[in-house]
Amino acid sequence: MKHAEVLKKITPSKTEASGAKKLAESTRKALKKHLPKGVKTLLAGSVAKGTFLRGAGDIDIFAIFPVSYSKEEMFKKLEKAAKKAFPRAQRETGYAEHPYLRIYLKKKRIDLVPSYKMEEGERVKSAVDRSQLHTKYVLSKMKAAQKKEVLLLKQFLKANLLYGAEIKTKGFSGYLCELMVLHYGSFEKFLKAASMWKLPVVIDQEKKYTSLRAVPDFKTPLTVIDPVDLRRNVAAVITRENLQRFMFLSAAYIAEPSEKFFFPKTMSLEELEEKTEGRNIFALVLDVPKTGLVSDKLAEDVLWGQLWRLSGQLESYLKKAEFNLLGIHPYKTDSDCVILFELRSPVLPKTQTFRGPYLDQTEHVSVFMRKRSKPFFFDHGRIHSLGKRKLWNISLAIKEFRKRKNAPSHMAGAQKAKLFAKESILEDYPEALEEYFRINWFPA
Known part of the structure; x- marks a missing residue:
């Protein structure tokens, strides 16, 4: 099928895209003014990369602190700066590996995240530190046409309740969607490949390891080595059940492409x-x-x-x-x-069968007969009791x-x-x- 009609519905308008970028940039600059000297700010996430779905352009702004700050100090400095920069904004404290701030401006959700400055290959001090490198990596690798492929993949996953790496969903993160399009080239090529996977699957896009055999066993059905951190599996959170359901849906789509995979009808x-x-x-x-x-x-x-x-x-x-x-x-x-x-x-039936030991285990049989009530019967060399079912x-x-x-x-x-x-x-x-x-x- 042609994806033009789907893309029309899921691609942000020029007004929405530019509005999100402007709000993100003005928020970043306002926050930076009130942060301590030496603390940088960075726009990250799907708005920065141009891979957000229509109506879903939540904004992530990272305050990047020198390693001399403790996690507690980082959050306090960020909170103080946010209060000064956005005194009227609704604020919430969110909790991931460490606290972050969530504010709402012009009906947009904006996450303000404290993190440490990090270079590629460095061992992270907290999971959020990688996000700055993820943004740089995707921006340096992804072509404009591939961003549309990412939108198609995100919408396909969202429609089938597989989009999101949070514990609620245990599915595909936005970053993983971007990596899959970079690795396979397009939405359809990825689905074709996924429909034929034999689990477990290992993907090392940047060949961080000398061979796939050298990749550590993460004990997950899908392993995708993070291009900016060879110790991390980007697909670690995806459950086997969700991955197998994605593979099944991929095969169903490839066999019979339809918009229903992107926009399922709400059940009355x-x-x-x-x-x-x-x-x-x-x-x-x-x-x-x-x-x-x-x-x-x-x-x-x-x-x-x-x-x-x-x-x-x-x-x-x-x-x-x-x-x-x-x-x-x-x-x-x-x-x-x-x-x-x-x-x-x-x-259930009001009677229940209780299986006992093999008949040649004389002592165990005696204990079983004292513990259980009559009648007893034999089946496949074991003693059994028929008793009243409680539940x-x-x-x-x-x-x-x-x-x-x-x-x-x-x-x-x-x-x-x-x-x-x-x-x-x-x-x-x-x-x-x-x-x-x-x-x-x-x-x-």
């Missing part, structure tokens, strides 16, 4: 009702924890890390209780954490799950979590349902 409530007809979909719902961070909410990455962990605990618990789990998906609104899950059946329906199982004391530290609300049935989910969390179908089912 009627469509969601039709999709959920006859299916056993539930949700565990708890309040978003409040901690005083980032507008009185837990920092997003920390919150999502714990929500994923709680989701994993629920998945293991349900499987151990012998429920046939068809899918599970964590989701978050401003006020609620939601774990959506689908079962083949919400009800024979999903309501009982969730009631027991809430009593567990091993929930992640900020997910203590799990003990008060509510179990929602399909009808309530359709009413309160239709977006969560749509995400679940898009990620777990094809076609959604």
Whole structure:
């Protein structure tokens, strides 16, 4: 297919692009005036590189400090300068490897990030230090036409919920998108290659290592050596499930290119009702924890890390209780954490088989028979017992799950979590349902 129509919809207008650049540059200059002598400022990220999607031009400005400053000093100096430069701007403190500031000017989100001055090949003191080198690298390598290819890749990933390296998504970062276009040449060439990958895959664009065999084993399905830091895998965060889903979607697109891969139709409530007809979909719902961070909410990455962990605990618990789990998906609104899950059946037989030891293990058999109740039966050389199942329906199982004391530290609300049935989910969390179908089912 021709990509012109897609590009028309996703490329920032000249007004938007120049406006973002002007705002970024004026913000950078205003901040620099109030920073200590010797501290440089740098515009980084997709606005600096000209690879941002229409309506998504958030701005990253780095304050680059000499190594003589501690991380605490850097942030204090940056915060002081921002207050003087932008006294009326809404400000938030964000938390990555160390704190940064987020301000809002002219309805644009602008991240002000303290970092250390760094040269290529130097060992980083914090992960954000590389960003200055990433920007320089991409600007020095990427041709104007390739920036359009990056936009196509970003939109493809965004439409399929695979764009973003944050813990919520565990997908492709913007920088990784740029590296893939540089390595393969175009959006379609990358998708063709990805559709035929045999995992694990290793990419070393700048040949930092003498051979691919010399590349360290990062124990990830995709390894992309950072051109500015040979010790870093740019694709480290991508899960195997997300990578395999991307490969599947790439193959589907190459076989039958369509705009639907870039702009999926939003599901109406009627469509969601039709999709959920006859299916056993539930949700565990708890309040978003409040901690005083980032507008009185837990920092997003920390919150999502714990929500994923709680989701994993629920998945293991349900499987151990012998429920046939068809899918599970964590989701978050401003006020609620939601774990959506689908079962083949919400009800299990009221009797349960308990498998015992092999019959020639006499002592173990005796212990098993004292512990379990009659009747006993033999199967494949083992003794078994037929007993009463304690958790024979999903309501009982969730009631027991809430009593567990091993929930992640900020997910203590799990003990008060509510179990929602399909009808309530359709009413309160239709977006969560749509995400679940898009990620777990094809076609959604």
